[in-house]
Amino acid sequence: MWQGEARTAEVVLAAADPEGTGKGLPKSVKVIRLRGPREELRRALSRAETAPARYRSVAALAPENDELHVLCTSMTAVTWTKSLWSEALTIGIGSAVPPEESARSFRTADAAVKRATEGRPIVSWEDLTESGLISLVAPETREHFAEELLGRLDDTPTGRTELTRIAISFVRHHGKVHAVADEVGMHRNTVRTRIREIETALDTNLDDPTARLNLWAALQIADDRMA
Structure with a gap:
């Protein structure tokens, strides 16, 4: 018009x-x-x-x-x-x-x-x-995106629940391992191992800002869905 x-x-x-x-x-x-x-x-x-x-x-x-x-x-x-x-x-x-x-x-x-x-x-x-930005994407599209990404953590040795907890802390603290370790009560080397496990499952490098943004978005969408 x-x-x-x-x-x-x-x-x-x-x-x-x-x-x-x-x-x-x-x-x-x-x-x-x-x-x-x-x-x-x-x-x-x-x-x-x-x-x-x-x-x-x-x-x-x-x-x-x-x-x-x-x-x-x-x-x-x-x-x-x-x-x-x-x-x-x-x-x-x-x-x-x-x-x-x-x-x-x-x-x-x-x-x-x-x-x-x-x-x-x-x-x-x-x-x-x-x-x-997340709100600009149609709900069904963003939920599919989040589940497709985070679903890859299901078959890991540690499991989705624990790796999700580590991932949330990791993106919150901008990749600072010592801050993550302090927050989740875990040794820094263990945190590094868990991060590598996440990267392997997602086939990505979380030092890459785009990869970290995608992970953050997926975690936000999953959290909103559970709220």
Whole structure:
């Protein structure tokens, strides 16, 4: 819907100042994507179309799927979300961008609405970025990644439970063996042996920052799943 071009800016300008008051183009806008039953989206669209002009927005139903798209100023995004939401809908709020970059907010709103659930029906792009990179990956994908990686520890001599405990301490202390040994109450040489066992099982070198990041991510995902 939003192409991020000059025409988009013109549409926003018209919506931002329908009576020619001179308010001009807003400095930043957000796209809100609502998903749910078509009839419920039509009700939300009706509410959007009858809202006071001061809320400065453009709303349209997507012809190809059950979505309502709303382009509004960043300052009114929260107000719009509250006024349009119903229990039958999930909502994703995009990033704040200049009007000519509305396509970027449209994409980030898509990432946000895909993370919305019945228990958490409203998700913003800021929610995702504040939660870290892991939250940007679909739940089923990240859980598969974590299980595939950590599952390799199952067949080790020491076992997954103990090696996971060592791995958590290892990434927490940035690979400092003495700190790990102190935390887990184990001799440093034993810790080194356990680390080598982890590296062998994962077929990696934990001195490599990417390998350590992957291990940290898998451990975080597994911990979130158990919480």
